[in-house]
Amino acid sequence: MSSIFDQLKSTGRLPSPSGVGARILALTQDENATVDDVSQVLQRDPALTGRIMRVANSAQKAGAVPLSTPKEAAMRLGMRSVSSIAVGFTLVSAHRNGHCDGFDYNAYWSKSVATAVAAQELARLINPEGAPEAFTAGLVLGIGRLALASAQPRAYEALLSRWQGGLPELRELEQGAFGIDHSEVGESLIRDWGMPMRVSHAIRAALTVPEDAQTKESLQLARILETASYLATKHIGIDSALPGEDGALLERLERMGVSAVEFLDCFDPLVREWRELGSDMQIAPLPPFDDTVALGAEAEEERxxxxxxxxxxxxxxxxxxxxxxxxxGGFDVAATCHPQEAIALAIQYEPAVLITDWMMPEMDGLSLCRALRRCEAGRRLFIMVLTGIEEETACMQAFDAEADDFIRKPFSPKEMLARVQVGVRLSQAQLGLESGGNTVSEASAAESIDDITAADRALGEESGRNMLTGLTNRIFATSRLCGLFEDRSLDSISVVALSIDGLFAATSELGPLLTNEITRRVALCLSSSVRKSDILCTSDTGGFLVLCPSSDLDSATSIAERLRKEVEADAITLEGYHEVVTVSAGVAERSDATPSPAALLQLAEAALEFGAMDGPNQIHPAA
Amino acid sequence: MQQPSPIPIFDRAPLDELNEVGGPELIRELVELFFSETPGIISELEGAIISEDWDIMGRAAHTLKSISYYLGALILSDLGRMIEATSTSPSPEAGKNFAGHAANAFDQVKRELRTFVSTLPE
Incomplete structure (x- = not known):
């Protein structure tokens, strides 16, 4: 089993905690790490801190003084508990989407959050100290399925299309296709992250036979997880379901020694907690999540x-x-503090109404409004701008940016709800008009598609991704590099700036279509050649940037040399273009002379530019 | 130094309205969030004044104004409003006269909010 897991791991696509989560996991395995170290790392991510505080406080005994800082949470609950919650949340952020078409990522995470809050509540009633760990274990209970969908997206998609329903049947299909099932993958993965054995054992047991758990602690957690999963499947978010009348649930509670009355008292707050956490993490609440049946079109309809x-x-x-x-007020809500995420969510889920703040550090609300109006989904949206700006002209500026409504902060919640209801009515009326037999000519439909493509491309650029190559762009590279610069555990950081030799001259001769294709093909080659730990992005001059954490100048130069050879060996040939495609690179390492991320990027690009005089297909380390 | 404004420290009206739509549970969560967020905003404000970064000072004051109002912390909200207005005035450094009151005002507001929360039904 472990060798199959190792093969899956070698794909480099298995889910793993990233960024702050990974750093915290490392700290928990460092015996010299202190509570202060953990809280300092946490403070780098305010959204994560907020979520941890919420869970930490929910896990507290009723009447306890609320915890107000991550340090307090770490001191009260223990470093390991706070860390494991952080790890769980960073997993959600990093793996909210994926490439397996048959796998419903939103439903997966929504159910995972439901399982997590249910497990936390059950554990709080049995053993309050174990509540944070139960939360994390609930959040990653189904991680084996996500892992298989991530490592083998096409094979898993094919498998899901054959699945008729039932978890034992799914495990059987997985064994047939991969020689391992999701319960085994989940157990191995969790152990691989360095989480406690009792958690990995409990997860495996909860997914198969809880009574198979190897220790008393694992057995208790396995029963909690199995019941939490049952609740997430049968009750959470399903208004018609009556937990107090579900014999199978009451039997499970009795087996765990949980008073049914006490649990049922907590049920409504638990459901609210699930909705709020989901909303906070931009996961649409989409029950039912009945794993005993494969989700078909009808279930989708009934959502x-x-x-x-x-x-x-x-x-x-x-x-x-x-x-x-x-x-x-009866609405489904997704909330984010990042405008760029809002763009992606608006395009993906097509909400009826978008409410945006005006003054935000990353992108202001009016720019968000204008960006959304450039695409089809954004044109149909009812957009409300919310602002604390007191100037009288603010309202006019918002309408100029094509907002539909304008509310001043601080707002009255009742007035805001009334305005949203109007927005929803107008949005639905507009949809009705569009689907009510207004025939659109093919020419205007084609025009519209071109328009959407152009808008999506622009939006992609704004949201940090280059649409031609699918790679993240220079803005993202700078932001990641900022994060790397802050990571004190890295003793060296280098950047490789790559450009395709002769591409600029070729553009005027061959036209943009052909040169775009060359760029795309080189991007593919580089994507498959970079190390897992390196970060490949596009530069804003048609070239590429590779961020190499923990690499000094010599090792980054070796990386650049390997990439150069890979592109050359790939022998990219296109109709109408008979030159061998090659790349050159400039390499720079962080030093006292490059104190900022921007300076390091510029140094690598300068090395590339100066070296170009020596001819194509060469690597130029910065002096 | 005199108080910059005769505005009351705390007004329960905004919280009463929130209680109507969200219940005591929402109020408790907001108060917790306010307790955890505000010290950071005040630190940002003080740091911006020290480094004379008036944009950051204005932005932090804007946030302080908004979050304080929802919790009925009128004195803090008003301080935020005045500092924000100062940040774009010809003498933004005057913001420090108001910012000096923020930490003290926050302590007073915390006491009021704790009392308010203790009266909420479980």
């Missing part, structure tokens, strides 16, 4: 019909008030 509202605001209190009031 929530509540109007969907997307909220973006960098102020966490305003975001919380908006989300909470909207949810209580």
């Amino acid at each position: 929530s019909h509540s109007p969907f509202v997307l909220v973006v605001d960098d102020d966490p209190i305003s975001l919380k008030i908006l989300s909470n009031c909207l949810r209580r």
